[in-house]
Amino acid sequence: MKVHFKGTRGSIPTAPTFRDVREKVVATLLAARGKDLRSETQIREFVEKQLPFQHGHTYGGNTPCLNIETGSDEFLIFDGGSGIRPLGKEILESGNSGKTFHIFFSHLHYDHIQGIPFFAPAYIPGNKVIFHGGHETIEQALKDQMKTPFFPIPFDTFAADISFETHKPGDILEICDVKISLFEQNHPGVSFGYRVDQGDKSFVYSTDAEHTSPAHGKEYPYIDFIKGTDLLIFDAPYTHSQSIGNREHWGHSSNIMGVELAARGEVETLAIFHHDPAFSDKEMDEFLAHTKKFLDRSKLAVRVTRPGIPGAPSPRAHPTEVIVAFDGLTFEI
Numbered sequence: 001m002k003v004h005f006k007g008t009r010g011s012i013p014t015a016p017t018f019r020d021v022r023e024k025v026v027a028t029l030l031a032a033r034g035k036d037l038r039s040e041t042q043i044r045e046f047v048e049k050q051l052p053f054q055h056g057h058t059y060g061g062n063t064p065c066l067n068i069e070t071g072s073d074e075f076l077i078f079d080g081g082s083g084i085r086p087l088g089k090e091i092l093e094s095g096n097s098g099k100t101f102h103i104f105f106s107h108l109h110y111d112h113i114q115g116i117p118f119f120a121p122a123y124i125p126g127n128k129v130i131f132h133g134g135h136e137t138i139e140q141a142l143k144d145q146m147k148t149p150f151f152p153i154p155f156d157t158f159a160a161d162i163s164f165e166t167h168k169p170g171d172i173l174e175i176c177d178v179k180i181s182l183f184e185q186n187h188p189g190v191s192f193g194y195r196v197d198q199g200d201k202s203f204v205y206s207t208d209a210e211h212t213s214p215a216h217g218k219e220y221p222y223i224d225f226i227k228g229t230d231l232l233i234f235d236a237p238y239t240h241s242q243s244i245g246n247r248e249h250w251g252h253s254s255n256i257m258g259v260e261l262a263a264r265g266e267v268e269t270l271a272i273f274h275h276d277p278a279f280s281d282k283e284m285d286e287f288l289a290h291t292k293k294f295l296d297r298s299k300l301a302v303r304v305t306r307p308g309i310p311g312a313p314s315p316r317a318h319p320t321e322v323i324v325a326f327d328g329l330t331f332e333i
């Protein structure tokens with residue numbers, strides 16, 4: 001499977017300003033001083049491999065949307081944030097029509113549905129769009145956001161064949177050559193996490209979920225849901241102190257909670273997701289470095305406090321990697 005991240009920002013789309021771009025160029029030219037950069041190959045190598053991510057790239061600002069390549073002819077998409085707009089454009093450019101799109105919603109907060117009116121394939125006759133989710137009100141929410149005075153054209157303008165399917169935790173759906181299951185999450189109005197299994201490969205898309213103190217308990221059903229997955233896409237816009245401070249009960253979690261749960265769930269790669277719209281690329285780089293440092297320390301702490309005690313848990317091996325998802329990232333499982 002290939003997970004294409006089309007939108008990774010939470011709450012509201014963000015765009016870089018002219019100043020942000022200018023500072024990247026200045027930092028890049030400063031870093032290039034004295035280097036032998038004559039050919040385009042040398043320059044590309046320098047930008048892609050030697051520059052800090054914050055200077056040569058951007059984490060992006062589109063709100064949540066993932067496109068999953070499963071080998072099926074049908075499209076599997078999670079959430080309809082603003083990232084679904086460039087996805088729709090790419091699909092049309094590659095000449096696809098007469099296609100079927102399965103779009104699963106974690107929940108119906110605006111940052112997860114706002115891209116739907118801009119999803120061009122929905123306007124093409126002969127396409128089929130099936131909206132899936134755990135909420136009974138998907139149809140109403142999608143229609144309401146295209147009503148006057150919020151939008152110039154109504155939902156009925158979509159010329160594709162549109163339908164809606166509601167699912168429950170416990171259901172196992174077989175769509176696009178994968179198995180999909182739902183998990184109800186703690187979030188204002190409830191959200192759903194999705195586990196996707198294909199053979200021995202799997203990932204969990206778990207955005208907009210607040211894990212409070214019961215998460216530290218021995219019996220925490222979420223651990224079973226994420227158990228042994230190759231990739232956990234985890235809602236972590238907050239630092240630990242924010243998550244237990246003034247942002248408690250806002251429905252989101254911290255990077256520290258992500259590491260803790262990924263360790264216990266024996267997840268291979270933890271992907272930080274649903275980034276704070278206020279975070280600059282520099283702050284995102286720092287957030288990743290801080291998360292990696294915490295992961296290394298927590299692995300070391302288990303080794304030091306339980307050195308070879310019979311019956312003690314073995315040193316933590318998971319997660320083996322932590323990344324910060326960004327718009328345009330493709331993660332192969």
Ligand SMILES: [Zn+2]
Pocket residue numbers: 010011109111112208274
């Ligand atoms: Zn959100």
Ligand SMILES: [Zn+2]
Pocket residue numbers: 107109187208251
């Ligand atoms: Zn939300």
